[in-house]
Amino acid sequence: MVFLLEGPVLEGTLVRLEPLAHRHVPDLSVAAEEDRSSYGFTWVPRAAEMGEYVAARLAVAASGQLAPYAQVDRATGRAVGVTAYCGPRPWPVGEGLCAVEVGYTWLAASAQGTGVNTEAKYLLFRHAFETWKVARLDLETDARNARSRAAVERVGARFEGVLRNWSRSRVAGEEGLLRDSALFSVTAAEWPRRRAALEAAVARRTARRPEHRHSGSALPPAESPAPC
Numbered sequence: 001m002v003f004l005l006e007g008p009v010l011e012g013t014l015v016r017l018e019p020l021a022h023r024h025v026p027d028l029s030v031a032a033e034e035d036r037s038s039y040g041f042t043w044v045p046r047a048a049e050m051g052e053y054v055a056a057r058l059a060v061a062a063s064g065q066l067a068p069y070a071q072v073d074r075a076t077g078r079a080v081g082v083t084a085y086c087g088p089r090p091w092p093v094g095e096g097l098c099a100v101e102v103g104y105t106w107l108a109a110s111a112q113g114t115g116v117n118t119e120a121k122y123l124l125f126r127h128a129f130e131t132w133k134v135a136r137l138d139l140e141t142d143a144r145n146a147r148s149r150a151a152v153e154r155v156g157a158r159f160e161g162v163l164r165n166w167s168r169s170r171v172a173g174e175e176g177l178l179r180d181s182a183l184f185s186v187t188a189a190e191w192p193r194r195r196a197a198l199e200a201a202v203a204r205r206t207a208r209r210p211e212h213r214h215s216g217s218a219l220p221p222a223e224s225p226a227p228c
Contacts, residue, residue: 003090003097004064010123013206015116017123020057020068025050027079031108041145043170044106071120073111081107083120100128101138115205121155122198129191136187143180156194157184
C-alpha cells in the first residue's frame, strides 16, 4: 500500500514548521540571499529562482512523496529556510509507514546555530515516530560535507556508512555527476533517549534567547495524531 506524505503544522518554541506555500516565497527569497558561504554542498535557490523552486516542490508534494515545510522563526514570524519529509517507505505487509527520510534542508545564515535546526529536527522526528509510528528515520548528506554531517550527528542520528555514487551531486560545476552520500538514521528503539537529549538541547537554546528568557516558554506537548 502506498503511503502519501502529508505533514501538518508542527509548532515549537523557537520554530514553527508550516507546510510550504507560495506565500513563503518573499521571506525565503530574502533568507537565501544572506551569506551563502555555507551552501557549498547544498543547492539553495537564488531569490529570482524562489518562486519556481517552491512551485516545483509543491508539484512533487501533490504526488504524496514529499511533504515540504517552511521553517518559520517564531521570534520574527519570518520563514528562514525549508526542510521536508521525503522517501516514504511503507511496511512490506499491512498499512502505515515503515520509514521516512528528513532532507532538502537549508537555513538562512542568520538562523544557523540558533537552535532552529535542532528544534525543527525534534519536531519532525517526534511526529514521525509518535504519530506515523515509523521504525526508522533516515538522513543523508554529501559525504564531503563535514559541516552537515556534524549537524546531523548533533541531533542524535547514527552514522551508518558512505554509499558510493549514490545520488545526484548538488555542487556547482558537478551537474549530471553522482556524489558519495553519508547515511545516518534514528530507530524507534533509540527514539526515547534521543527525544530526551533533543528536548534538553532545545531548552538550553531557548534559555539563551532574550525573547524567551522571562516568558516561561516550554517545549510544546506532543501533537495529536488527528491532523494526519
